[in-house]
Amino acid sequence: MPEKYMTWTLQSSGATENLQYGEATQSSTALGSGEVRVSMHAASLNYRDLVIAKGSLPVTQATPNTVPGSDGAGVVHSVGANVTCFKVGDKVLPHMVQGVANDFLPRLDAISGGLGQAVDGTLCEEGVYPAESLVRMPINMSYAQAATLGCSGLTAWNALMGLRGRAVQAGDFVLVQGTGGVSIAALQFAKAAGATVVATTGKDVNVARLQQLGAAHVINYKTDPTWGETARKLTPDGRGFDHIVDVGADATMNQSLKAVRTDGVVSLVGVLGDGLNKIDIMSALWSVCVVRGVLLGSKDMFREMVAFCEDKNVQPALDDVSFSLADAKGAYERLEKQQHFSKVVIQIR
Template sequence: MANKQYKTWMLKGGGATDNLQYVQDTRTNAALGPDEVRVVMHAASLNYRDLMIAKGGLPVTQAVPNTVPGSDGAGVVHSVGPNVTTFRPGDKVLPHMVQGVSDDFLPRLDAISGGIGQAVNGTLCEQGVYPAESVVRMPNNMSFAQAATLGCSGLTAWNALMGLKGRAVQAGDYVLVQGTGGVSIAALQFAKAAGATVVATTGKEANMARLTALGAAHVINYKTDATWGATARKLTPDERGFDHIVDVGADATMGQSFEAIRTDGIISLVGVLGSGTNKVDVMTALWSVCVVRGVLLGSKDMFRDMVAFCEKHDVQPALDDETFSLADAQGAFQRLEKQQHFSKVVIQIQ
């Protein structure tokens, strides 16, 4: 490893509109700590979080200067510290975003702001060093590109559907997902694999066939149907409403989610893509007699459960049509910002 010159992206930090710079990785020759693993990264994928950190400007997305960006990635263990017994060279692994926490720890915003890709080194690099306790085994049924989508958006979708004890999605349930971003597509695929009936929404006619191909029983265009919540509800047995809704739009979508949810159903709020418009009164949850969950990422225990589920049901995560090299990571960020992607934008590193 010491004979090769590795490259990495770095975050400048501060309030710059473009925090990214592509540089030689000076960590290549650094000695491993006793509890660390060195991972040769093979692929990474981008999340909305990564875009906001790269753009800078908001207090919650400020990066620690000289930190490697990237929340999601997959690679192969190159070497391990002397105390590490859980992994060995050659193992395929995925880093969890939050380090130094227990296996059942559920991250809040402060923990995520202190996570990889913002406060500690992330995945947009040719080789990364992570605490052994913060990585999990990669599914054996996936490519590196597919597995690189699981750590952030995949885990968020898993938590939304499976994270509430006693209320995990099961066969016979009806699930509503919104749009074609990474969390929504992962939720569609997980719910379908669990035996649920999935209804999806999109604002693009071109994506309707793709959602159907992934297993959506029905697809509604929310741009041509302003009352898509009521429309979706009619697709459930006896128009009872949905057992689970994965809401990515916040203010822009919650009103319709309340229209579509069944009595005692669960709305998992996982995103803020439409925040600031059409404010919804929290009392609507009372009138709807439902559960509203705020979901940020998930625990390491959930991560391992998700890996096992993906192997058991041979889940193959959907990817965007266009793939980028590490050197062209800025092109990947631009595609995400322009919302030209479907599901996950992947960066091939090896």
């Protein structure tokens, strides 16, 4: 008999109210020759998942009745006839973009065709994914921790390690912004690589936790509107930062360009600004730096990140509140209200 399992589906974009939870039937038809059935144990939410549910722009519209979720971790339940890279019992993570080469760097069109938007994602008890889109889960992490790596973790890794010849190394100074998933992952990766990290936050309550994770200095950007210049003074001889992970675009880029060193790298990874400030792109010229757009990362980068996390025993920070699969809407609400620290996790099993 076909097996029953619980899953979320996004009936259509427009509002989180369109998320529906219910029972589904696992097809009794055999897996495709290159497919893997994964019993999901945990998922984490990203800002991407929220904007897909809302669907306010054409690029954020979801295919009707798609399983949402960009990130997840689980165990191989069964494999198709031609799958040799994984076996039953292996712990795996899905890459968001399917059907691409290992070194392919996704652009927005590819990401829009990815998990949780155009194809079924991770907010389900059972999922089927192409074997070539899966990577091995780190052996040093729980399912909840590993479920944070596929989207925000990989984006942070690409920002810090993805530019050839410019990977963060011991002795570098790195600036991260806020306490969202990408920023906290970048803090942890940079610290593990031996860099000195300066972090910003708008809430004093987060200062101690950022310091516990390895931030050498924390600046409140709300009480210090010229935080970029303040941060720069914390680097040797006021030279500026080797790497800056910018999550706010129009809200943060001008200060990032004041903080970066000559020939430093500013990785633009987010668009969390309010759209009220204009960015003077010529500031990059006057700063003599590299401004680099970063969207996700390749499968090769994913595997490199997994190996690094094992070698350095990176333990991803999680939000203090976790949710069951049935209460996934509560996770969306916590993310939307920005009540979280780092990653909002949904425990599936």
